[in-house]
Amino acid sequence: MKIKIRFIAFSLLLASMFIACRNTKTGQGSDTTVADTTEMTEFFDTQAAEQAAQKAEKKSDRPKKMEIPAELKGRPDMLLVRDGYYVSYNKDWRIANWVAWHLTKAHTYGNYGRTEMQFREDTEVPRPRATDDDYYDSRYDRGHLCPSGDNKWDNRAQIQSFLFTNVCPQNHGMNKGEWNDLEMQCRDWARQYGDLYIVAGPIFYDGVKKTIGRNNVAVPDALFKVVLCTKNYARAIAFIVPNKGNKNGQNNLRQYVVPVDSVERLTGIDFFPSLKDDTEQRVEASVQDDMVRDWNVPVRYYYERRSSGGGSRSGWRY
Numbered sequence: 001m002k003i004k005i006r007f008i009a010f011s012l013l014l015a016s017m018f019i020a021c022r023n024t025k026t027g028q029g030s031d032t033t034v035a036d037t038t039e040m041t042e043f044f045d046t047q048a049a050e051q052a053a054q055k056a057e058k059k060s061d062r063p064k065k066m067e068i069p070a071e072l073k074g075r076p077d078m079l080l081v082r083d084g085y086y087v088s089y090n091k092d093w094r095i096a097n098w099v100a101w102h103l104t105k106a107h108t109y110g111n112y113g114r115t116e117m118q119f120r121e122d123t124e125v126p127r128p129r130a131t132d133d134d135y136y137d138s139r140y141d142r143g144h145l146c147p148s149g150d151n152k153w154d155n156r157a158q159i160q161s162f163l164f165t166n167v168c169p170q171n172h173g174m175n176k177g178e179w180n181d182l183e184m185q186c187r188d189w190a191r192q193y194g195d196l197y198i199v200a201g202p203i204f205y206d207g208v209k210k211t212i213g214r215n216n217v218a219v220p221d222a223l224f225k226v227v228l229c230t231k232n233y234a235r236a237i238a239f240i241v242p243n244k245g246n247k248n249g250q251n252n253l254r255q256y257v258v259p260v261d262s263v264e265r266l267t268g269i270d271f272f273p274s275l276k277d278d279t280e281q282r283v284e285a286s287v288q289d290d291m292v293r294d295w296n297v298p299v300r301y302y303y304e305r306r307s308s309g310g311g312s313r314s315g316w317r318y
Contacts, residue, residue, distance in 0.1 A: 066228070067100040067197035070270035080124060080165060084157035085146040087165050088201075093208065093218035094130045095168040098201035098269055099145040105194055108187040110152030117148070117158060122165040130164040134213025143170025145200045145223075147183040168202055169212055169219045173245020181251050182225055182239055189229070189295070197228040203240065203266055219243070224263045226271050228283070234275065236283040237291045238263045252299050254292050260284035 062071065062079060068086055071077060077097060080087040085101035119142050121131050135142050145166050151157040160166070170179065190196050202220030210219040226238045239256040240263065260271055261284045272280055291297070 064274060065100075065102065066230075066272065066274050067102050067199060068274075069098055069100065069199060070273040072097060072269065074268075078125065080122075082157070082160045082163075082166075083154060084151045084161060085166065089125055089165050091126060091129075093202070094128065094134075094164075094215055095218055095220075096145060096165060096201055098199050098267075099166055100197075100199040101146050101150065103150055103186060103190045103196045103198055105191050107150060107153045108190050110154070112152050112155045112158040114148040114158070114162075117162050119162045119164060119167065120159075122163040125165060128215040130167070130215055130217045131213070132164075134215050134217045135169065136213075138169065138212040139172075140169035140212060140219065141172050141175040142167045143175045143179065143223075146198075149183060149187060168223075169217060169243075170223070171244050174223075174241060174243055177246055178241050178251050178253070178256065179223065181253060182241065182256075185253060185298070186225075186227060189227070193229050193231045195229075195231075197230075197272070198225065199269075199271055200225045201267065201269070203263075205266075224267065226260055226263055228272055228275075234279050234283050235291075235294050236260050236272070236286065237295050237297075240266075254288075254297050254299055257288050257291050257297060259286055259288070259291075 062068070063081070063086070065086070069088070072088060075097065076089070076091045078087075078089040078091065080089055084107070085099050087099050088097040089095075090097045119132055119135075122129060132142075142164075144161060145168060146161055148158065148161050151161040186196060186198060201224055202218070203222040203224055204218070205221045208218045209221070211217055212219060220243050222240050222242045224238065224240050226236065228234065228236045238258050238260045239253070240258050241256050263269070264271060264284065271284065275283070286294075
């Protein structure tokens with residue numbers, strides 16, 4: 001008899017647990033829900049699970065574009081999507097790790113120039129962040145990474161190119177000299193080949209040594225630009241331009257050509273991961289002479305001379 005009573009009691013207990021579970025799923029039985037939540041918190045790391053889910057979502061949502069480098073490790077890497085380019089933003093530097101874009105022939109033309117454009121604080125990134133005041137009286141230009149000239153095809157793209165997340169402190173001579181020359185050369189190549197995949201960003205030798213402004217915007221030692229063309233066959237070229245003025249007036253782009261591998265070692269960035277492994281290894285290991293020949297990198301320098309009328313004439317000589 002005792003055994004039978006115990007069996008009935010056990011059966012009733014199982015039945016009550018089953019009903020409680022059903023009530024929890026249907027939104028009834030608040031006491032059971034609280035108990036389940038307590039058990040979940042005690043035996044399951046909900047915060048870690050949420051972080052893992054966010055990381056998985058971020059990874060799955062990361063665009064698989066040819067120009068976008070592999071995800072960075074060991075440093076802030078906030079991906080920003082713009083109409084004309086992508087940014088990997090570094091909140092510690094207040095500037096980008098890299099900016100990447102697909103430059104087509106069509107994008108080298110347009111009616112939306114930089115006239116009346118203003119540099120803007122990027123409210124999508126957390127404070128502290130770069131502002132116009134940081135550059136005031138700093139003796140550095142607000143230098144574009146993805147240039148204004150590559151965004152003339154659309155008004156909003158042009159406005160976005162003036163966000164400070166697409167800008168870094170640049171020496172005036174370099175910004176208006178070699179870096180500007182390189183921007184124009186890339187547009188010439190895009191018109192010649194049809195399109196290019198470009199990545200540009202800062203280089204720091206032995207860490208950040210100088211900052212500007214109240215928000216401590218990092219000043220790069222040099223800038224890099226990596227360019228890929230896939231027309232007919234894949235080929236790549238890279239440039240490292242020191243962040244200082246060229247006092248002798250020489251703007252020979254050939255002197256800045258380096259293998260893509262060299263930029264990867266200096267920056268820790270893996271470029272063009274969408275390429276097949278053998279193709280990626282081949283194009284990134286190209287030596288300077290081969291790249292200069294394959295891309296027909298020009299030599300040009302600035303000259304100035306006085307005319308007989310007392311004025312001056314200046315221009316570029318190739």
